[in-house]
Amino acid sequence: MQQNEFYTVDIPQRNQQNQPNQQSWQTQPQAQNMQMSGQQIQNQQQMQYQQYQQYAQYPLYPQGPQNMPTPGQPKKDKGGKYFWCGLATGLVSALLITSSVYLVNRLQALADAKNSATGGSIADSRDDAGNGSDTAITSDMIAKMELIEEIIDTYYYQEDIDRQILEEGAYEGMVAALGDPYSEYYSAEELNALYEESMGVYYGIGAYVTLDTVTGYAKISGVIAGTPAEEADLRADDIIYKVDGEDTYGLALNEVTALIKGEEGTYVNLTLVRDGEEIEKEVVRRKVEAPTVNSEMYDNGIAYIQITEFDTVTEDQFAEALAVARETGMEGLILDLRANPGGNLSSVVNIAKMLLPEGLIVYTEDRDGNRDEYYCDGSREIEVPMVVLVDGNSASASEILAGAIKDYGVGTLLGTTTFGKGIVQRPVEMSDGSAVKLTISSYYTPNGTNIHGIGIEPDVVVEFDGDRYYSDEEYDNQLEAAKELLLEMIDE
Numbered sequence: 001m002q003q004n005e006f007y008t009v010d011i012p013q014r015n016q017q018n019q020p021n022q023q024s025w026q027t028q029p030q031a032q033n034m035q036m037s038g039q040q041i042q043n044q045q046q047m048q049y050q051q052y053q054q055y056a057q058y059p060l061y062p063q064g065p066q067n068m069p070t071p072g073q074p075k076k077d078k079g080g081k082y083f084w085c086g087l088a089t090g091l092v093s094a095l096l097i098t099s100s101v102y103l104v105n106r107l108q109a110l111a112d113a114k115n116s117a118t119g120g121s122i123a124d125s126r127d128d129a130g131n132g133s134d135t136a137i138t139s140d141m142i143a144k145m146e147l148i149e150e151i152i153d154t155y156y157y158q159e160d161i162d163r164q165i166l167e168e169g170a171y172e173g174m175v176a177a178l179g180d181p182y183s184e185y186y187s188a189e190e191l192n193a194l195y196e197e198s199m200g201v202y203y204g205i206g207a208y209v210t211l212d213t214v215t216g217y218a219k220i221s222g223v224i225a226g227t228p229a230e231e232a233d234l235r236a237d238d239i240i241y242k243v244d245g246e247d248t249y250g251l252a253l254n255e256v257t258a259l260i261k262g263e264e265g266t267y268v269n270l271t272l273v274r275d276g277e278e279i280e281k282e283v284v285r286r287k288v289e290a291p292t293v294n295s296e297m298y299d300n301g302i303a304y305i306q307i308t309e310f311d312t313v314t315e316d317q318f319a320e321a322l323a324v325a326r327e328t329g330m331e332g333l334i335l336d337l338r339a340n341p342g343g344n345l346s347s348v349v350n351i352a353k354m355l356l357p358e359g360l361i362v363y364t365e366d367r368d369g370n371r372d373e374y375y376c377d378g379s380r381e382i383e384v385p386m387v388v389l390v391d392g393n394s395a396s397a398s399e400i401l402a403g404a405i406k407d408y409g410v411g412t413l414l415g416t417t418t419f420g421k422g423i424v425q426r427p428v429e430m431s432d433g434s435a436v437k438l439t440i441s442s443y444y445t446p447n448g449t450n451i452h453g454i455g456i457e458p459d460v461v462v463e464f465d466g467d468r469y470y471s472d473e474e475y476d477n478q479l480e481a482a483k484e485l486l487l488e489m490i491d492e
C-alpha cells in the first residue's frame with residue numbers, strides 16, 4: 001500500500017475532482033476515517049491487512065490464479081519455499097501497517113492537543129469566533145499558525161530555522177495582505193534605521209528610491225551628488241530589478257532599501273532596467289551624509305534651491321538657504337522639487353509657511369470624514385517671482401508644496417506631471433520598538449483637489465532631455481527653461 005492511503009498531512013489536499021478538501025489543514029487520517037478514533041482506524045486497517053494477506057500470495061503463483069490452492073486444500077510447498085516467502089511478505093506488510101497506524105495516531109494526538117490548547121476543536125473555535133468576525137486573530141488562526149510551524153519543523157529540508165524571521169514574516173504578511181504598497185511593518189531595527197536616515201546620515205549608496213506602482217518594482221528617483229550612486233552612473237527612473245541576484249518584485253520599499261544598504265566598504269550588485277535593457281552595476285557602500293537642500297546663486301539675481309526630500313533636518317536647511325539667497329540679492333527663486341519622493345508632513349508644512357500667503361496649506365481627511373487642517377499666517381510670504389520645477393518623481397510631500405503654490409498663484413510650475421500620491425502614512429509604534437506604517441488619510445490642496453493617481457499638471461510643460469543631461473555636456477534643459485521664464489517674470 002502507498003503511505004498516503006493511510007493519512008494526509010496538514011496541507012491543503014484536493015480530491016480526484018480537484019475540489020477543496022474542507023478539512024484540508026488539520027492533521028487527520030484519510031477522509032473516510034476522519035471521524036474514527038485511533039482504535040477504529042487500527043481495527044479497519046487490520047481487516048484490510050487480513051484481506052491483503054490473502055491476495056499477497058498471488059505473486060508466488062506465476063502460472064495464474066487457477067494454480068492457487070482452494071480453501072481447505074493443502075498447498076504444495078516443496079522445501080517450504082513459499083512458506084518462508086509468504087512469512088517474509090507478511091512481516092514486512094505488518095511492519096508497514098503498524099508504522100502507519102502509529103503515525104496516524106501521533107498526528108491525530110498532535111492535532112487534538114493543539115485544539116485543546118485553544119479551547120476546543122477547530123470547528124468549535126470557528127463557531128466561538130463567529131462567522132464574519134471583525135478580528136482576524138481567532139483561536140482558529142492561532143491553531144493553524146502553530147500547525148504550520150509544526151509542519152515546517154517536521155518536513156522542511158533545512159534544520160537551521162530562524163524563529164525570529166518566521167515571527168517577523170507573519171507580521172509583515174498581515175500588513176502586506178492589505179494590498180496597500182505604502183503600508184509596511186517595521187521591526188525595531190528597521191524603524192531605527194528609518195529614523196537615522198531621516199536625520200540625514202546612513203550607510204548606503206546615495207540614491208533615493210521610490211516604488212514604481214506600474215511595474216511593482218522599486219526604482220531610482222534621484223541621486224545625491226558626490227555619492228557612490230553618482231559615481232556608478234545610476235540615473236533617475238532606473239528600475240531596480242535585482243539586488244545581489246534577488247528579484248525585488250513585490251518587495252516593500254523598506255525591504256529593497258535594506259538589501260541595498262550595508263556595512264561601509266562592502267559592495268552591492270544591482271541589476272537595473274534602463275530604457276528596456278538590463279544593465280549591471282556594482283556599487284560600493286559608504287557613509288552618506290545627505291543634505292536634503294542644495295542651493296546656488298546664478299546671474300541676474302536668480303537663486304536656486306533644490307529640496308531632495310522632506311526629512312527632519314530639511315526645515316532648518318531650507319531656512320538657511322533662503323536666508324542666504326535673500327542676503328545675496330535674490331530677485332527670483334527657482335525651487336527644484338524634481339525627483340523628490342516626499343517625506344514628513346510636518347516638514348513640508350513648515351517650509352510652506354516660509355513661502356505662502358495667509359491661508360490653508362493642506363488638509364487631510366480620514367475614512368470617517370475627520371479633517372486635519374494646516375494653516376499659514378502669511379508673515380513670511382515669498383516676495384519675489386518663483387518657478388517650481390517638477391517631474392514624474394515629485395511625489396507626496398513635494399506635491400503638497402507644489403499644489404499649494406499653484407493654487408495660490410505665487411509661483412509657476414514647470415516640467416512634467418507629478419507622480420500623484422495624495423495619501424498620508426503614519427508609523428504607529430509598539431512597546432517592543434517595532435511599528436506599523438499605515439495609510440491613514442487622503443490629503444487635499446487648498447482648493448480641495450485630491451491628486452492621488454492623477455498628479456499635478458505643470459503650468460509650463462517641458463520634457464526632460466536625458467540624452468543631453470547624461471552626456472559630457474550635462475545640459476539641464478528644464479533648468480535652463482526655468483531661468484528664461486524667471487527672467488521674463490523679473491522684468492515684468
